[in-house]
Amino acid sequence: MNLVRRLKLLAPLAALSLAGCGLNSVPTAEENVNAKWGNLQSEYQRRSDLVPNLVETVKGYAKQESSVLIAVTQARADAGKVTLSAEDLDDPAKVRAFNDAQSRLSQAIIPLQRLQEAYPDLKSNQNFLTLQSQIEGTENSILVARRDYNESVQAYNTRIRTFPDAIGAKIFYGAKPKVPFEAASGAQEAPKVDFNTAG
Template sequence: MKFRAVIAFAAAAMLAGCGLNSVPTAEENAKARWADVQTNYQRRADLIPNLVSTVKGAANSESQILTNVTNARAQANTIKVTGDDLTDPAKMSAYTQAQNGVTLSLQRLQEAYPQLQSQGNFKTLMDQLEGTENRIAISIRDYNAAVQAYNTRIRTFPDAIGAKIFYGAKPMTPFQAKAGAENAPKVDFSGNSN
């Protein structure tokens, strides 16, 4: 009887050390951090119509830039990445590219309308967008940290055993910056468009 209890205890200890709880916990943490990234990108997308309306009220020219901002937002909203897609580098890349398109179009908007900087509504909206961009950066950092912890957990002993046997765990894809992101964007407020 004691032998069975010892065997049961030893089996439970071995299973506990094989990632039965830690692997799904790390996976759910990474998925929650991804949801934070998406929430902040959605916040940015929700601010854009107000920004576009403000710009339209101040100037009716340069409609192509406004169209580009609106189209970039629409494109970014069509690409969805679920928690199950976090292991698909192609889907993560498409999502990143769409979000980078929004960032670029917003930068062009600022370049084209430097006179709007002095208008209260525009300044408020741009301040909100700047704050949102900071939130996005922080949520991406937190997501990448959670992905790193998850990927490390499913690849190291003893959790790697449970990760493969019980969950069929695959590494998640971290959020990556677009090529050239290390270079600061050039913003020209002189009113000359190149």
């Protein structure tokens, strides 16, 4: 009977010590990273869905700007080919490849949005204005979603690397750090927009 009492007294102590080793907090933090990643994916998908409509609207006004339209269409197709699942979020090369493809699409969209400067009729086209506004809103939402994702990655990575959660993270989950998104190379430079309209 004495042994049973001791076990009853030790059970809460064992539960507390295990709880302090990340048994619950590590998977909770990882699920938060995955949820933020899902939100970011939906924003990228929204942009991908809007781009063809924007291209078609601009085609009607800017037929001679086919190189811009081709570049946007190609960048969208390329971005769609590079996929990244939640299981890949701890692979720096896969995260970088995905980020680079999405950044190329962002850079390709900028001249498309600025076509209205070369084609004043676009300024009055409600479809163009609506789509442009939606693309701009989506780009802003992507920035927010990327920030939220990076913050959740930072919290997760900190949790799995600090005591006492690091114990449970290693022993029970084999947890690896997740990879945050970084700015694409050259992102600090404004893209050059030139439609050769001078002269």
